[in-house]
Amino acid sequence: MPHPNYAIDEMISAKSIAARIEELAREIRTEFADTDKLVVVGLLRGSFVFIADLVRELDLAVEVDFLEASSYGDGMESTREVRILKDLRGQIEGRDVLIVEDIVDTGHTLAHVTKFLGSRKPARMKTIALLDKPARREVDFKASYIGFEIPDEFVVGYGIDFAQRNRNLPFIGKVRFIDES
Numbered sequence: 562m563p564h565p566n567y568a569i570d571e572m573i574s575a576k577s578i579a580a581r582i583e584e585l586a587r588e589i590r591t592e593f594a595d596t597d598k599l600v601v602v603g604l605l606r607g608s609f610v611f612i613a614d615l616v617r618e619l620d621l622a623v624e625v626d627f628l629e630a631s632s633y634g635d636g637m638e639s640t641r642e643v644r645i646l647k648d649l650r651g652q653i654e655g656r657d658v659l660i661v662e663d664i665v666d667t668g669h670t671l672a673h674v675t676k677f678l679g680s681r682k683p684a685r686m687k688t689i690a691l692l693d694k695p696a697r698r699e700v701d702f703k704a705s706y707i708g709f710e711i712p713d714e715f716v717v718g719y720g721i722d723f724a725q726r727n728r729n730l731p732f733i734g735k736v737r738f739i740d741e742s
């Protein structure tokens with residue numbers, strides 16, 4: 562079914578995102594200063610822009626790996642069924658892991674993924690989400706690091722999609738539907 566017309570209003574500028582990533586990178590560098598075993602895991606697809614900017618600010622020896630998880634399909638509602646579509650390439654047992662996510666909404670994705678990867682016995686596992694939408698939480702989950710807390714709006718851009726579109730916007734915008742009647 563085609564989606565109705567919508568506009569995108571800027572919520573967080575590219576400049577604000579870059580400034581916040583610098584701050585987050587400083588905190589992460591301090592936390593993981595003692596390790597040479599850090600694996601930074603990006604959750605595909607939404608985190609691909611965030612992880613690219615974050616690892617370039619980290620100034621640590623890191624390995625980058627990806628896991629693909631999906632639960633929304635083309636809609637605006639979580640199916641609450643998180644499917645792992647692509648597993649990590651490397652081993653994480655005994656290693657320090659930082660999971661990078663674009664947004665925590667209902668919490669189902671990160672709750673599932675942390676349980677899934679936690680069972681492989683990493684030495685330390687932390688999570689970072691650029692955006693957190695606490696008003697929509699359905700399962701108890703809090704990321705170790707959060708870029709911005711946002712209100713209950715459907716957002717796109719900076720890697721985040723609506724029906725696979727708008728991932729390439731350089732800013733975070735909120736979707737506003739246009740009533741054509």
Ligand SMILES: O=P(O)(O)OC[C@H]1O[C@H](OP(=O)(O)OP(=O)(O)O)[C@H](O)[C@@H]1O
Nearest residue numbers: 605606607631632633666667668669670
């Ligand atoms: O907290 P939740 O309600 O679980 O929502 C967050 C997840 O939803 C989106 O993924 P999606 O399933 O759309 O896959 P994508 O990353 O490929 O866009 C987003 O990228 C997060 O991974």
Ligand code: HPA
Nearest residue numbers: 666714715716717721722
């Ligand atoms: O606000 C959102 N926008 C796009 N995808 C999402 N997945 C969870 N929340 C969102």
